[in-house]
Amino acid sequence: MTETPTSPMLSRVHTSAPDTDSAIDRTIPEFPAATPIDEDNYFRLHKPPPYLSQISRDVAEFINFHHKQNRKVALVTSGGTTVPLENNTVRFIDNFSAGTRGATSAEYFLENSYAVIFLHREFSLLPYSRHYSHTTNCFLDYLAESPDGTKVEVDDKFQKKMLVVLKKYRYAKDQNLLLMVPFTTVHQYLFTLKLIAQEMSVIGYDAVFFLAAAVSDFFLPSSRIPQHKIQSKEVGGKLVVDLEPVPKFLRRLVDSWAPIAMIVSFKLETDDSILIDKARAALKRYNHQLVIGNLLQTRKKQVVFVTPEGERWVKLTPPQIKNRIDIESILVPEIISMHGDWIQSRKEIGL
Numbered sequence: 001m002t003e004t005p006t007s008p009m010l011s012r013v014h015t016s017a018p019d020t021d022s023a024i025d026r027t028i029p030e031f032p033a034a035t036p037i038d039e040d041n042y043f044r045l046h047k048p049p050p051y052l053s054q055i056s057r058d059v060a061e062f063i064n065f066h067h068k069q070n071r072k073v074a075l076v077t078s079g080g081t082t083v084p085l086e087n088n089t090v091r092f093i094d095n096f097s098a099g100t101r102g103a104t105s106a107e108y109f110l111e112n113s114y115a116v117i118f119l120h121r122e123f124s125l126l127p128y129s130r131h132y133s134h135t136t137n138c139f140l141d142y143l144a145e146s147p148d149g150t151k152v153e154v155d156d157k158f159q160k161k162m163l164v165v166l167k168k169y170r171y172a173k174d175q176n177l178l179l180m181v182p183f184t185t186v187h188q189y190l191f192t193l194k195l196i197a198q199e200m201s202v203i204g205y206d207a208v209f210f211l212a213a214a215v216s217d218f219f220l221p222s223s224r225i226p227q228h229k230i231q232s233k234e235v236g237g238k239l240v241v242d243l244e245p246v247p248k249f250l251r252r253l254v255d256s257w258a259p260i261a262m263i264v265s266f267k268l269e270t271d272d273s274i275l276i277d278k279a280r281a282a283l284k285r286y287n288h289q290l291v292i293g294n295l296l297q298t299r300k301k302q303v304v305f306v307t308p309e310g311e312r313w314v315k316l317t318p319p320q321i322k323n324r325i326d327i328e329s330i331l332v333p334e335i336i337s338m339h340g341d342w343i344q345s346r347k348e349i350g351l
């Protein structure tokens with residue numbers, strides 16, 4: 001029986017404090033503004049986050065533990081990436097995401113016997129605790145005083161549901177099925193995603209990438225980011241921000257970091273008239289297996305699966321909406337079924 005390692009469920013690293021020693025480094029050449037940023041250029045011209053070796057050890061231990069048990073592994077990314085405007089970050093550009101899609105989907109992968117690496121925006125919603133997170137319902141509202149007023153208890157009306165969630169949480173933790181890896185900035189996200197993808201290559205087609213994180217499309221290169229809080233008088237009272245496009249990392253993920261894993265990306269739009277075309281364009285551009293299109297306004301009720309064969313809507317029915325069914329309880333099993341087909345197709349071509 002493989003000994004369950006002691007790698008922590010909650011990460012030992014923290015990402016929301018700025019890494020201020022990558023201050024204005026004038027030795028870094030200006031990004032070639034005119035030409036498209038080369039993905040390798042990005043990783044070559046930027047220093048990796050200082051904690052990356054710690055994450056590498058945790059991820060390698062986690063993957064080896066599950067590989068020995070022939071368990072499938074899902075990398076679920078969740079939450080929005082930030083683009084700091086100062087190294088001692090006071091201002092930053094954020095991408096919207098509460099983390100619900102990722103945290104909820106991670107639970108359904110776990111319930112379907114996958115191990116999950118949860119690459120998430122630090123302090124965004126997490127699997128299991130999302131049900132009681134302070135950002136939706138204050139956890140104190142689930143508690144009550146004991147009759148003699150000396151102890152805290154879970155309010156009777158929440159006991160049944162909370163017990164179900166607690167058992168699932170405890171099982172995932174005790175069986176080392178969930179590894180939490182945080183990010184805050186797009187820089188941290190890209191370096192960590194690349195690292196995990198390369199570590200996951202050992203499990204090949206038994207890996208699925210579920211890219212629900214809301215990733216910045218533009219960033220401020222290290223060579224141009226000021227060390228301290230921008231003073232309005234220094235900029236004549238006006239802040240003009242000159243951002244560079246973020247490398248199209250999805251292409252690198254499909255072509256080189258995880259060439260035989262199944263890759264699912266999300267396309268987020270707010271205009272329904274362009275959603276399917278944009279999702280199709282992403283699938284054609286990156287040549288991965290599935291793009292799930294969703295509109296910000298209706299993302300909890302409907303999504304559209306876009307594959308090379310065509311598109312298919314997944315919509316909650318009114319009774320399902322009324323009963324607060326998670327759309328992820330439908331879309332994750334569908335992805336798992338597609339992953340089974342994917343594995344079969346890889347085996348048939350001798351991979």
Ligand SMILES: CC(C)(COP(=O)(O)O)[C@@H](O)C(=O)NCCC(=O)N[C@@H](CSSC[C@H](N)C(=O)O)C(=O)O
Nearest residue numbers: 097098099100101212214215248249250266267268
């Ligand atoms: C963020 C939401 C909407 C979930 O919301 P919460 O439940 O509140 O967390 C998620 O479903 C989603 O669409 N995530 C993906 C959003 C996103 O940024 N998608 C990118 C594609 S992945 S980023 C890829 C990069 N731009 C590239 O082209 O390489 C896009 O639409 O362009």
